[in-house]
Each structure stands twice: as structure tokens, then as C-alpha cells.
Amino acid sequence: MPSFRDSNLIKSANFIDGEWVSGTRTLAVLNPANSETIATVADGTRQDAERAVEAAHRSFASWKKVTAKERGAILRRWHDLILENAEDLGALMTWEQGKPLAEAIGEINYGASFIEFYAEEGKRVYGDTIPTISPERRLQTYKQPVGVVGAITPWNFPTAMITRKAAPALAAGCTIVIKPDPGTPLSALALCELAQRAGIPTGVLNVVAGSDSQGIGEVLTQHSKVGKFTFTGSTAVGKLLMRQCASSVKKVSLELGGNAPFIVFDDADLDEAVTHCVATKFRNCGQTCVCTNRIYVQEAIAENFTARLREAIATMKVADGFEDGAVIGPMINEQAVSKMERLLADATAKGAQVLLGGSRHELGGLFFQPTLMDSVSDDMELVSSEIFGPIAAVQSFSSEGEVISKANATDSGLAAYFFSRDVGRVMRVAEALEYGIVCSNSGVFSTDVAPFGGWKQSGIGSEGGKEGIVDFFETKFHSMGGIDR
Numbered sequence: 001m002p003s004f005r006d007s008n009l010i011k012s013a014n015f016i017d018g019e020w021v022s023g024t025r026t027l028a029v030l031n032p033a034n035s036e037t038i039a040t041v042a043d044g045t046r047q048d049a050e051r052a053v054e055a056a057h058r059s060f061a062s063w064k065k066v067t068a069k070e071r072g073a074i075l076r077r078w079h080d081l082i083l084e085n086a087e088d089l090g091a092l093m094t095w096e097q098g099k100p101l102a103e104a105i106g107e108i109n110y111g112a113s114f115i116e117f118y119a120e121e122g123k124r125v126y127g128d129t130i131p132t133i134s135p136e137r138r139l140q141t142y143k144q145p146v147g148v149v150g151a152i153t154p155w156n157f158p159t160a161m162i163t164r165k166a167a168p169a170l171a172a173g174c175t176i177v178i179k180p181d182p183g184t185p186l187s188a189l190a191l192c193e194l195a196q197r198a199g200i201p202t203g204v205l206n207v208v209a210g211s212d213s214q215g216i217g218e219v220l221t222q223h224s225k226v227g228k229f230t231f232t233g234s235t236a237v238g239k240l241l242m243r244q245c246a247s248s249v250k251k252v253s254l255e256l257g258g259n260a261p262f263i264v265f266d267d268a269d270l271d272e273a274v275t276h277c278v279a280t281k282f283r284n285c286g287q288t289c290v291c292t293n294r295i296y297v298q299e300a301i302a303e304n305f306t307a308r309l310r311e312a313i314a315t316m317k318v319a320d321g322f323e324d325g326a327v328i329g330p331m332i333n334e335q336a337v338s339k340m341e342r343l344l345a346d347a348t349a350k351g352a353q354v355l356l357g358g359s360r361h362e363l364g365g366l367f368f369q370p371t372l373m374d375s376v377s378d379d380m381e382l383v384s385s386e387i388f389g390p391i392a393a394v395q396s397f398s399s400e401g402e403v404i405s406k407a408n409a410t411d412s413g414l415a416a417y418f419f420s421r422d423v424g425r426v427m428r429v430a431e432a433l434e435y436g437i438v439c440s441n442s443g444v445f446s447t448d449v450a451p452f453g454g455w456k457q458s459g460i461g462s463e464g465g466k467e468g469i470v471d472f473f474e475t476k477f478h479s480m481g482g483i484d485r
């Protein structure tokens with residue numbers, strides 16, 4: 001067991017209406033590095049979710065009346081407490097999710113940054129005064145919080161995907177009920193402990209972890225007292241949840257799967273391109289929605305780039321996330337590992353070459369070798385679907401037009417990366433890529449201050465930046481008559 005400075009951050013009950021609620025059943029939390037049970041937490045039920053929604057609805061009546069400035073001050077205290085406890089929270093995340101400790105602490109800082117940003121941004125949401133159409137009328141719009149928010153968050157970012165939703169919701173005056181992934185509830189519950197210490201009032205923030213994804217999910221998507229639903233996860237599940245939201249016509253935000261192209265033109269700075277390709281392909285063991293999925297390299301430099309990429313990948317240390325220098329931790333579960341084997345089998349049967357890795361790692365369990373493949377083609381499953389694991393798949397291309405049509409030939413539209421030193425090309429390609437996030441000459445873009453959201457089937461709405469708070473408000477038009485009588 002890792003050592004924790006503050007063991008009160010490790011919780012075994014759900015957080016509903018300001019209370020720690022244990023249940024009759026428990027949920028085992030496993031360490032993906034060795035598959036051992038590290039904790040058991042209350043296995044929340046549909047009834048717990050209903051209770052949480054009722055509590056959030058009651059608390060909404062008072063929270064919406066707290067000034068944005070005061071809400072901001074409370075959020076700011078939550079942010080500070082998260083940073084003060086970053087090492088413990090990072091260790092908790094590595095323990096239940098597997099990502100290397102430095103990366104986990106990085107996520108704690110990233111997660112906290114959304115709280116800081118929205119503590120400020122909540123004070124800057126304005127309605128309008130509209131030039132009137134008649135002397136006896138005045139026309140105004142108000143922004144009012146949408147009410148109770150239902151949120152379902154994933155295991156790959158157990159902290160940041162919660163704060164990216166909860167911070168704007170709370171800053172806007174909404175209350176929230178969160179269902180974290182049942183595999184990673186400890187990070188979510190630790191956030192509640194710190195929220196309570198920060199003075200977030202009873203019922204404003206609730207977490208119901210549970211294995212009954214269907215039951216809890218139905219409450220969050222169908223309850224008449226939930227005003228908005230927000231989800232990060234796979235496109236398939238997002239579609240299902242969106243359908244469920246239709247029955248009560250909820251506002252919906254979805255952050256779904258990607259299929260990110262990483263394009264290297266022959267005028268690119270190759271050292272930079274290789275470094276960033278590795279960073280964006282292998283972040284979180286390849287398990288992020290914005291991880292590079294398809295690597296396209298222009299013919300003249302393909303051999304050189306691939307050789308350099310191979311060298312860089314070979315230096316990455318695969319290890320338990322607590323080990324010094326670990327860069328690649330375990331995958332999340334057996335299903336994820338078997339998917340890598342299936343994708344590899346499909347690709348090699350269709351002519352792809354494995355240049356490095358290509359199988360489970362000698363550490364066993366859920367560890368998989370960082371893998372590099374070339375001679376990849378469009379008919380392979382690892383091109384048409386999201387890999388979500390440590391396999392880098394390289395194809396070559398001849399012209400700008402060809403690679404843009406290949407890059408856009410997908411139903412996903414979350415993130416795209418490209419490298420070129422030609423400023424005209426940078427503008428042309430950035431404009432032509434059909435993606436919500438386009439990142440040129442870098443593989444790093446995630447930040448609290450800018451919008452993160454997908455086009456096409458990668459989602460609806462944006463999180464982060466000024467855009468990320470918009471959907472937590474309703475707009476009210478007030479047409480005021482009887483002024484100039």
C-alpha cells in the first residue's frame with residue numbers, strides 16, 4: 001500500500017446530501033498493476049442516485065442564490081485543498097487506475113486548474129440589454145443556472161473529467177450528482193472529502209459510485225429533476241445515454257471517442273514530431289480519447305521518421321506506476337489487453353508489420369508492450385476504430401490533399417495533430433481538418449482556458465474555456481412593458 005499523508009482521503013462510502021452513505025453491498029477496487037483488491041466501497045444503487053438527485057434539487061434552491069463571487073471563493077478553497085493534497089490524490093489515482101505517479105499528479109494539477117478557472121469565470125457570465133423595438137418596452141436576457149446536473153465520468157481521468165464538469169456547474173449555480181466509473185471511485189470520493197472541507201454546502205456535490213450502471217444511469221438521464229446531463233466516455237454508450245435523455249428533453253453534453261490523425265509533412269521538424277508523437281500516442285498507456293490513433297508520414301521521410309519513432313518508443317519504461325521512471329503503466333483491465341491482441345491479429349493478417357513490441361509484456365497481468373507497426377492500411381480495424389492502447393500504427397502518404405481526405409474519412413472529429421514548418425500549409429491544413437481540436441507542431445494542448453470538444457460523433461458541446469460554462473445556464477428573455485406610458 002502506498003503511504004498517504006492524510007488517510008482520511010480514502011473513503012469507502014458514497015457521498016450523498018453531505019453524508020457518507022454505506023450500503024448493503026460493496027464494490028471491490030482493484031490495482032491494475034497487480035489485480036489485487038485495494039479497497040471496497042459502497043456499491044451505490046438506483047435508490048441512492050434518486051436520493052442524491054432529490055438532495056441536489058433541494059440544495060439548488062439556495063445554491064443558485066449564493067453570489068457568483070461567493071461561489072467562486074468556495075471553489076477556490078476546494079482548488080487550494082486539492083493542490084495541497086496533490087501527492088496523496090496522485091498516489092490514490094495511480095493505485096486504482098495504474099497511470100505513472102508523475103502523470104497522476106499532473107492530472108491532479110490539471111483537474112484543479114478547471115476549478116480555479118471557473119471560480120473566476122462564474123463571475124463573468126453576462127446577459128444582454130437588447131435595443132428596444134418600442135419606447136414602452138425594454139428587452140433583456142438573463143442567464144440562470146439549469147438546475148441539477150447529472151454526470152457520468154470515466155476511469156481514464158478519474159479526477160480531471162469530474163472537475164471539468166463539476167467546476168463550471170457549481171460556478172454557474174447548479175448542483176450535481178456524479179457517477180464515477182465503478183473501477184475508479186476512490187479519486188472521486190476523495191474530491192468530495194475536500195469539497196466538504198472547503199465548505200461546499202450539503203447536497204450541492206454528490207457522488208454515487210456503483211456497479212449498476214444501467215440503474216444509476218437511468219436516474220441521471222431520465223429523472224425529471226435533472227436539468228442537464230453530461231458524459232465522458234465511448235461513442236456507443238454516449239448514443240444510448242442521449243436517447244435516454246430524449247424522454248425528458250434534457251440539455252446534453254457529450255465528450256466521446258476520437259480517432260486522431262497525426263500527420264507529419266516532409267518539411268516538419270522531425271525531432272519535434274517524434275517527441276510529440278510519442279507523448280500523444282502513449283499518454284496514459286494510449287488510453288485517452290485524444291491519443292494519436294493514425295500516424296500519417298509523407299513518403300520522402302517515412303523511413304527516417306519511423307526509425308526514429310522506433311528508437312524513442314524503445315526507451316520507454318514499462319512498470320508499475322509507483323516505480324521510479326515508469327512511463328507506461330498497466331492497461332485498465334483484461335478486456336482492454338485482449339483488444340490490443342485482436343487489433344494486432346487483424347492488422348498483421350492484412351499485411352501490417354510489427355517493428356517493435358506486439359504482445360503482452362513480460363511483467364504479465366495487464367501490462368502490454370509499447371508497439372510500433374508500419375505498412376498499415378485503411379481496411380484495418382486499428383485505423384477505422386479507436387485503438388485506446390499502446391499501439392502506434394504508421395502509414396505513408398504522398399500529397400497534402402490525399403492526407404486531408406484520409407484524416408477526415410471518419411465519423412469521429414475530436415483531436416487532430418500535424419507537423420509542418422510551412423506557414424501557408426499550417427493555415428490550410430488547420431482549416432481543412434474536420435475536428436474540434438487541431439494541434440499543429442505540438443502534441444500537447446489540454447488546458448483549462450480553452451474549449452475541448454468534438455465534432456461529428458465525437459460529441460456535443462465543449463468543456464474548458466469560456467465555452468465550458470455556457471451549457472450550465474438557461475437563457476431567459478425578459479420583455480418588460482409599460483415603461484413609457
Ligand code: SIN
Pocket residue numbers: 157232255287288289290291446452
Ligand atoms: C480525454 O481523453 O477524455 C481527456 C484528455 C484531456 O483532457 O487531455
